[in-house]
Amino acid sequence: MKLAMNYLIKNEADIILDNIKVHSQLGADCFVIIDNGSTDNTRELLDSVKDQYEMIIIDRPLLDYQQSNWKTEMAKTAASKLGADWSIANDADEFWIPKDGSLKTEMVSSGSILECPRYNVLFDRKAFDGEAPYYTQTNRVQYPINYPKGIQCSQPNLSIMMGNIHGKVAVRSRGLVRVKGGNHRAWHAWGWLNSKKSQNIDIYHYPIRSKEKFIQNIENRKALLDAGVSKMGDHYRRWVSLYQDGLIEEELDRLTVTEKSRDTLFDLGVLVEDSTASMAISDLLSERSS
Template sequence: MKGLLYLPRLFKSKSDQDRLIMTILCRNEIDIIESNIRTHAVLGVDGFVVMDNGSTDGTREKLEQLKTEFDLMVIDETGVYQQAKWMKRLMYLARDKMGASWVISNDADEFWIPKEGTSLKEHLSHSDSVVTVKRSNVLLTEDVLKDDYHFSKARYCVEYPICYDKQAELEGAHTAMFFANISPKVIVNPYGFIKISGGNHRAKHIAKTFTARNEHNIRVFHYPIRSWKQFEANIKHRQTLLKYPKARMGDHYRRWVKLYEQGMLKEEFERFVLKENQIQVFEQYGIIKDIHLNDVIFSKSNKFIR
């Protein structure tokens, strides 16, 4: 049955009726959710399916406002976080209710940026089953300590990651987690779709063996930590999730929860902030690069930052 959905579309020509839909799981993302939706709408996303998992910071209300401007469906889910299960549900909603030709299963802190001057859809075809896209962490500099800082002003991302082992991620006192290698993300054709991994790093598709590929003209920029306030709130939430026996979470989050419980989380945050002399060294060796995204990502004022 899954093959019958995909095969008729295999040689279909692209048209203006094709729709790229983005699904997002979010909880308390008031500092970034509007920028995420506005930016991707400009870059070729035609509609959004957003699941809100019990936000209390104004995120849910902001989504209601955005519904008046964008083709945006909001789903409320108050249950215990189940990323893979919920993403699969959103995939089918994107296909069946929003008419998706392709689906990006996104997180609120990730921005899918195509090659300059192009739309995301320009780099997709109906024959695509699973398209894998490289992802890079965006770094904090001393600007984050300023009162008027907005995450879109971040200048640098990791170009070549540092390969820490898992034990270092959990226990290393000098581990710089922003520099660790992170998994890519995928864009999926919902016709023939079978399953998506919890973090949207991989997907199963009926035609994956034959038509899966990598796309180098799109890069995902990941903004995992955007301020001290946001970081602290995130780790408090992770602490709550770890109370559930079956909770699945990266080792670095477990380490940060432990530091929070020891009253040492602020010191960890301060270690993330790159000093000017550190930036010069990392640039010299090509480990980081200037991403020039402050003219691409929408700011709080709903205008591009120039």
């Protein structure tokens, strides 16, 4: 069983090599990467490791951001050119951590779609301001707040990180029809018959890692909106609006865990202490560099 991990990325120099290193040790055998016009040194970092892994890099410096088309293209490229039996369309800030064995434990030859739950991990505000490594953080959202759909742009007091987020899917190459835009769903020839929910893989999501990176991401999303891109999550539209209004510091208080909010969030069970990903990422990065 051969597993491909595929990335659509732009300006992910702070985390992309960590992501590749960790998943290569957890069961990812090969990688297909579309670089969407990075302006930091992401592309140079990929070139520096491309001989260490079975990897295809595609340059796609366009502003139309065709998520579903490009993620489907990567999965089919992984199958046709690298012989991948399964594919994961991953984001650079997501780590797929198996409870036991490897990522491939549940990826059988008769399968179709494997649905995996995803959880946000929040920074302590002091650690965030102190530029601590993202993987040292252990504040995981356990019971997300079920905000009504469509109010993210109109309610400035909400915490996007506390809201409910969709899981992601791994997909069997044979029978794949299409990977949906955010990789929350996929169309598969026999997905209606035998898709299953994973009992082994949890996905840990680290979207807020530094103020510089956060603002860089917002500026990238603003450029896409200015170019006429219409398919974009409301949380990105919210952040672009707050950025333009000079309200990013207040938003960062809502996206991290402050001393004022910590006890309440843990007492209510919204957050839980979870060191699973922190320990796994730290250990795997240490093993790779030693």
